[in-house]
Amino acid sequence: MDPITLGIVGIAALVLLVVLGVPVAFASAFTGIAGMMILRNPTVATGLAGIVPHANSGHYALSVLPLFITIGFLAMHAGITTSAYDAARKWVGRAPGGLATATIFASAGFAAVSGASTASTAVFTRLALPEMEARGYDRRLAAGVVAVGGTLAALIPPSAILVIYGIIVEQSVAKLLLAGLVPGVISVIVYLLVITVVVKAKPELAPLEPSTTFMEKLRALPQVSGVFAVVGVILGGIYLGWMTPTESAGVATAIILCMALWKRIGRRDFHDGLLDTVRTTVMIFMVIWGVMIFVRFLAFTGLPGEVTDWVTGLDMPRWAIMAGIIVMYLLLGMILDGLGMMMLTLPVVFPAVTALGYDPIWFGILLVKLIEIGVVTPPVGLNCYVVSGIRPDIPLQSVFAGVTPFLVGEIVIIGIILAFPELILMLPNLMG
Template sequence: MDPVTVGLFGIALLIFLVVFGVPVAFAAAFTGILGIYYLRGWNTAIGLSGLIPYANSASYSLSVLPLFIAIGFLAMQAGITTQAYAAARTWVGRAPGGLATATILASAGFAAVSGASTASTAVFTRIAMPEMEKLGYNQALAAGVIAVGGTLAALIPPSAMLVLYGIIVEESIGKLLIAGFVPGALSLVVYMLVITVVVKLKPDWAPSLERTTIIEKLRTLPKVSGIFCVVGVILGGVYFGLMTPTESAAIATAIIMAMALWKRIRMNDMRKGLMETIRTTAMIFMVIWGVMIFIRFLAFTGLPNQITDMVVGLDVPRFYILMAVIVMYLLLGMILDGLGMMMLTLPVIYPTMMGLGYDPIWFGILIVKLVEIGVVTPPVGINCYVVNGLRPDIKLETVFLGVAPFLVGEVFLLALIIGLPDLFLFLPNHL
């Protein structure tokens, strides 16, 4: 059997294993080792499976991941998330759908210190859902807002997804983090507009809060100063070349740690935050190790190069190929989680898209936006499952119903990313 055919069989086996519930890390490692054994022999397969985990862990660029993850979990345990929600509620609670808008704003604030989509969804299911229900919000709207708000963590720096994209395709993590700011901010604005439109059409779905004075609003700002500090350090430090992404993440982690100690966080809560950081980091690194073994197997087969040459040689406009890739990711998002989807597809898709002349930073923004959409679309919208898991009384179909209006906004955002690439490359190009 020729190597390219072996590569196709390997991809088919990997998809089969993932669809039937084998974790991506183990499915990718098993398929990769098996494929390398078939092509190069047992000694090479065992040697590489031992070398690759170390080679892909002993990397300075990877050290940014556990730091970003630690920022989010420590902020959550220190109550910074709750304060962000209270501040957002004070500022926009009076607006149409004010409490829903406050949830979106607070989710953006948590995204700016977290980068973890499911963590954000879990936090606001506990914090915001009872408050919206108490005020008489429609359950579908409330659940949909929380699920969609969690997706902001995929783009707003610090974004674990953008870091992973940079590691997989070997692109500048600093440029990717800076590039995530504009689409993240635009996503926030579009979500708020969707809430306004829904509430205008269904005013009984979202009662307004009482008006607050400007003094009350200003009093909330010191409570969210830590979030502004973290954003300033990460974006400002990287953009102006004062720090590497890892250095900015380390300083931001120190700021959050100091704030947690200032708030006299209990040692048990500190321990919980650090243990969650360790668990999440270990899970991500296991996926990286498994997929890197699979990528090495694909390199031996020559399949990525074959696919790139074939697609680049097609006599069709590259826009049609881009549309096909977008549709593929939207379909994959219905059955795979975002991390697995990126790790499994990019080794083949990325070189193809670069061969067609697309910008790697812009393509990263597009892919992460598609991953965002995937975590809220049925049947495997993981953020929707998080809401349902924490609140079993809210049916899964109710959550998906609440998400539906926001998917219209996502289509608009995709059109902007595709139609105005310079808008999203302005900041990283001036880095």
């Protein structure tokens, strides 16, 4: 079997294993080692498999991941998220779909201290969903808002998945984090417009909230001071060049830790926050190790280069090729989880995209947005599964039904990213 054919067989075997339920980390490592054994020999294959994890784990930029994850879990267990939701409710609760709007704002706030989509969804399923139900909100709308709000954590800095993208394709993590801010804000605005349109069309879905005095709103602002401090440190430190992403994440972690201690976080909550951090970090690193072994196998086959030559040689405008790539990711998002999908496809897709002249930072934002659409679309919409898993009384189909209006908004957001790439690259370009 020639190397190119073996590479195609390897990708097919990997996809099959993942669809059958084998974790991406083990499936990719197994396929990569088996492929290298066929191409070379068992000694070379096992030797490379032993070297790759250490070589890739020693990357300085990866040290930012556990810090970002720590920020999110400490904020959650210390009750900082609850305070942010309460403040958002007081400020925008009176608007049409006020509690739903507050949930989106609070999700954006949690995204600024988390970077984990499923964690955000889990938090607001427990926090915001019961509040909306108690106030008479339609259950499907409430569940959809919570699931979609969780996707903001992938774009708004700090974003773990943007960091991983930067490591895989060897791009500046600092520029990627800055690039995620504007599309994150655009996503918030579009989600709020969707809520307004839905509630205006059917007011019975979301009863109006009691009004709040201006003084009550002002007194709620200190509750989100920690969120603003974390955002300011991470974005300000990186943009001004005072700190690397890892250094800014370290300072932000210290801020959240001080706030948690000030709120007198219990020993059990503190322990759970650190334990959740370790579990999530180990899971991400295992995926990175496994996929990097598979990537090494693909490099030996020469398949990525062949795909790049084929794509760039197509007699088609580059926008048509990009449209095909977008459709591919939307379809993959229906059957694969985001992290695995990104790590499995980038070794082949990224060289072709850059060869077509697309900016790698811009493509990273587009890719992450497509991945986040995947986590709210059936049949494997992970965020929707999280909502239904925490609330078994809400059928999965109801969660997907609640998400449906927001998918129209997602199409609008993708259109903006495609039509106005300068919006995405504005902050990274100013950074220099």
